[in-house]
Amino acid sequence: MDTHPKASHFINGHYVEDTNGTPIPVIYPATGAQIATVHAATPQIIEQAITAARAAQVEWAAMTGTERGRILRRAADIMRSRNHELSVLETYDTGKPLQETLVADATSGADALEYFGGLAATLTGEHIPLGEDWVYTVREPLGVCVGIGAWNYPTQIACWKGAPALACGNAMIFKPSETTPLCALKVAEILHEAGLPAGLYNVVQGMGEVGSALVSDPRVDKVSLTGSVTTGKKVYTAAAAGMKHVTMELGGKSPLVIFDDADLDNAVSGAINGNFYSTGQVCSNGTRVFVQKGIKEAFLARLAERVQGAILGDPLDEATNFGPMVSERQMEIVKSYIARGTAEGARLVCGGGQLDKDGFWLEPTVFADVTDNMTIAREEIFGPVMAVLDFDDEAEVIARANDTEFGLSAGVFTRDISRAHRVIGKLRAGSCFINSYNDAPVEAPFGGVKASGVGRENSKEAIQHYSQVKSVYVRMGDVEAAF
Numbered sequence: 001m002d003t004h005p006k007a008s009h010f011i012n013g014h015y016v017e018d019t020n021g022t023p024i025p026v027i028y029p030a031t032g033a034q035i036a037t038v039h040a041a042t043p044q045i046i047e048q049a050i051t052a053a054r055a056a057q058v059e060w061a062a063m064t065g066t067e068r069g070r071i072l073r074r075a076a077d078i079m080r081s082r083n084h085e086l087s088v089l090e091t092y093d094t095g096k097p098l099q100e101t102l103v104a105d106a107t108s109g110a111d112a113l114e115y116f117g118g119l120a121a122t123l124t125g126e127h128i129p130l131g132e133d134w135v136y137t138v139r140e141p142l143g144v145c146v147g148i149g150a151w152n153y154p155t156q157i158a159c160w161k162g163a164p165a166l167a168c169g170n171a172m173i174f175k176p177s178e179t180t181p182l183c184a185l186k187v188a189e190i191l192h193e194a195g196l197p198a199g200l201y202n203v204v205q206g207m208g209e210v211g212s213a214l215v216s217d218p219r220v221d222k223v224s225l226t227g228s229v230t231t232g233k234k235v236y237t238a239a240a241a242g243m244k245h246v247t248m249e250l251g252g253k254s255p256l257v258i259f260d261d262a263d264l265d266n267a268v269s270g271a272i273n274g275n276f277y278s279t280g281q282v283c284s285n286g287t288r289v290f291v292q293k294g295i296k297e298a299f300l301a302r303l304a305e306r307v308q309g310a311i312l313g314d315p316l317d318e319a320t321n322f323g324p325m326v327s328e329r330q331m332e333i334v335k336s337y338i339a340r341g342t343a344e345g346a347r348l349v350c351g352g353g354q355l356d357k358d359g360f361w362l363e364p365t366v367f368a369d370v371t372d373n374m375t376i377a378r379e380e381i382f383g384p385v386m387a388v389l390d391f392d393d394e395a396e397v398i399a400r401a402n403d404t405e406f407g408l409s410a411g412v413f414t415r416d417i418s419r420a421h422r423v424i425g426k427l428r429a430g431s432c433f434i435n436s437y438n439d440a441p442v443e444a445p446f447g448g449v450k451a452s453g454v455g456r457e458n459s460k461e462a463i464q465h466y467s468q469v470k471s472v473y474v475r476m477g478d479v480e481a482a483f
Contacts (some may be wrong), residue, residue, distance in 0.1 A: 017327050024181060045204055075196070082190070083107060094152065115163070140467060140469075143170060145171065146172075147225075150227050155183040215238045222246070254409040258290065264414065270437040279323050280381070285411065335354065338352050341376040407451070408447075412427075429449065431448065
């Protein structure tokens with residue numbers, strides 16, 4: 001597959017290049033080989049994108065929701081018809097196994113385009129009777145939205161941000177992570193092919209300074225970031241200076257609570273999905289696995305057995321089910337956490353090593369006998385490292401699970417459905433799971449509380465974050481005045 005894009009940026013309906021921008025090498029994580037080069041956006045490129053978005057948004061907002069929705073749904077159909085080639089590109093971009101990208105990336109992006117395309121015609125206001133007088137409300141777009149993506153789900157995130165923005169009548173300028181710059185260009189190309197007017201979905205490449213220039217520009221009305229808490233605080237601060245609307249989908253250190261009456265294999269499956277899918281590079285992962293003492297050793301034994309089923313092979317081979325880390329830098333970060341876990345006294349159950357091969361490969365790693373104050377139980381690792389902690393009773397585990405600055409996700413495994421709802425009701429997290437983990441259908445809101453973010457992505461909730469309400473008071477009689 002030719003992984004070289006036609007150009008670095010997609011602006012006003014066309015691929016655009018400016019080689020004066022800083023070169024950004026695109027590295028295939030499975031081998032460490034460079035497979036493409038893009039250039040960071042120069043000030044001229046950023047100006048082109050903002051100018052194009054501002055001009056196109058006015059006419060787009062004037063179209064009916066039905067017309068906007070039709071284009072988004074057409075784009076979803078195109079994306080599904082090209083799922084295989086888009087999945088292969090995602091595998092090159094991220095290193096994730098094709099077995100995964102075929103079902104979790106472009107397909108999820110297409111779901112978002114279809115879902116919000118269907119909602120676009122339903123975005124109406126309400127009538128509020130007040131005796132003879134009345135008020136009506138109108139839902140209006142915000143204007144120009146900036147989306148800043150993470151490197152773990154480049155196609156999905158480009159659509160999760162773009163679809164609701166466009167459905168509401170906004171324009172979008174999307175900056176992918178510099179680590180995975182290729183996939184968003186294909187999203188823009190498909191939207192344009194589906195009939196989206198030029199200028200409404202633009203992609204610009206770059207590092208932090210490009211994102212900063214976009215966020216701080218007074219012509220930008222909304223910023224949506226998927227990233228770390230540290231980056232989120234910086235972006236939130238910059239957006240606040242301009243009183244911009246924001247959505248922040250940030251990191252987590254989520255608890256997965258397994259009671260001793262849980263179905264053991266289902267609980268192990270949930271822990272695997274919540275720690276090792278996408279090589280552990282998922283913000284909502286349940287990386288603090290609290291296991292009730294009665295089944296702790298049985299859980300660890302079954303988990304260690306199941307981890308042996310991880311196939312660390314060629315990501316383009318559909319038999320491979322566990323891929324490399326996205327970059328050498330991220331691999332080194334995770335290795336440092338593994339060393340820290342060992343140094344602080346956690347018991348290494350399995351994994352912990354780097355594979356002796358090209359690319360950025362680490363084994364799926366499980367630590368047991370982890371305590372709440374250990375670094376691997378406090379900090380987001382963003383890699384395939386599971387920390388297993390044990391507990392005695394419900395009250396204890398709720399208090400310990402909530403003892404974190406994060407609040408993105410939480411999960412509970414138990415056969416006692418009353419306890420499941422009771423515990424979930426007390427856990428401080430935005431996206432929760434009962435007898436499952438990390439399901440993310442577009443119909444369900446996704447987002448966190450506390451340091452894990454502001455606002456929600458997906459579902460009807462996302463509409464609230466890409467639109468605003470105008471209220472109009474209508475007086476039917478005479479107007480009284482003091483003089």
